[in-house]
Amino acid sequence: MAETFSVDCPGCGKEKGPITTHPGTVGIHCSCGVTSSVDVDGKGVDEWWER
Incomplete structure (x- = not known):
């Protein structure tokens, strides 16, 4: 099974994932x-x- 992880957005700090x-x-x-x-x-x- 593939491993997953999350990262924190460098703009607002919210957790983004799973990746x-x-x-x-x-x-x-x-x-x-x-x-x-x-x-x-x-x-x-x-x-x-930033967009």
Whole structure:
């Protein structure tokens, strides 16, 4: 079974997830207006920006 994890939005701090682990990077979009890329291997936010 795939492992899942969550990350906190760098804009508002709300937990975003679950994110299923697989090689590469995924993107999350939060209602606070922040979009971020998530480093799946590192299980954390890679870079983020406000929309």
